[in-house]
Amino acid sequence: MYTAVLEDDTDQLDLIRLWLGQGGHQAKGFSTGSEFIAGISRERFDLLIIDWMLPDTSGDAVIRWAREHLGWEVPIVVLTARDDEQTVLTALKSGADDYLVKPARPAEMLARIEALSRRYGIGGAPxxxxxxxxxxxxxxxxxxxxxxxxxxxxxxxxxxxxxxxxxxxxxxxxxxxxxxxxxxxxxxxxxxxxxxxxxxxxxxxxxxxxxxxxxxxxxxxxxxxxxxx
Incomplete structure (x- = not known):
């Protein structure tokens, strides 16, 4: 899967890209919401991974933009350091399909991505x-x-x-x-x-x-x- 990852912490971004690569996925990283939106406007991605707390905008604003402009064909996973019910509900209501609480674990991340790929039919019938x-x-x-x-x-x-x-x-x-x-x-x-x-x-x-x-x-x-x- 070709994945766009929005994460403002460069160390975390590199780690996530490494995990995705080990799982057989290709990933492209972005550190700000504006860069991410510009990137997903230019290229077609199979999956979006979006950090909830961002320096220039918010995760829910980016998700709403993605749903408005890209539709519902691409799955979205939220990364958040907050696991309270309200944050999770806000993310899901904004248009996210799933969420991962930081610090994310590689096995769980790859398992959830695999589940989303089955749900969306990605990679199953090219x-x-x-x-x-x-x-x-x-x-x-x-x-x-x-x-x-x-x-x-x-x-x-x-x-x-x-x-x-x-x-x-x-x-x-x-x-x-x-x-x-x-x-x-x-x-x-x-x-x-x-x-x-x-x-x-x-x-x-x-x-x-x-x-x-x-x-x-x-x-x-x-x-x-x-x-x-």
Whole structure:
């Protein structure tokens, strides 16, 4: 699993990254909330580990941002030095899936991560089959009726996100931030261009069980049509 770790104590951060590496995970560390948000805006992570007490913001604020901008597809674990009931409840209500009380223990951390990966289906089925579409995230490949479709990296990222968000109203700004990042030097017309290309390349017109619907003045909704998939 590719994990983003937010921890302001550099020694603790290095230790957590070491434990994750020993458990077969790749990790990227951040020491401030602003760096972390910028990082998860640019890259796609399988898991977020967030310290509760931070120098420039709070853990619950970072979690709320992640849920608002990344959705609920990525699991979040909170690290906290406080184990009182109110802190735990606040973390879970903010959108965390689980929590670890400091000092964290490596075996427990890896066990909880393994449990979350099973719950979210991470690593269990790298190839998704959705009707005639086959999505191989590891190989960055989408096939339609067995034929690979040539896509750019951003087209692939956008297509995967659409297939992971069926029925949701997705604003242009949300898609722009989610796929290109908050600091990208592009505007919402880029989203429209990429959606139009995907509609043609992947034939997302309803004829293959999936359709992109424009939502006037807002963005898009991606829907499964009929019983395909």
């Amino acid at each position: 190839v998704l089959h959705l009707g005639p579409y086959e999505i191989d995230i590891q190989r960055v490949r989408i096939a339609l009726d067995g034929m690979s479709i040539e896509l750019t990296q951003k087209e692939f990222d956008l297509a995967v996100y659409l297939f992971q968000s069926p029925g949701k109203l997705l604003s242009r700004d949300h898609l722009l931030n989610r796929i290109w990042g908050l600091n990208a030097d592009v505007d919402t017309r880029t989203v429209d261009t990429h959606v139009s290309r995907l509609r043609k390349k992947l034939r997302l017109d309803g004829s293959n069980g999936w359709k992109v619907f424009p939502v006037y003045g807002y963005g898009y909704r991606f829907e499964r049509i009929g019983a395909e998939g």
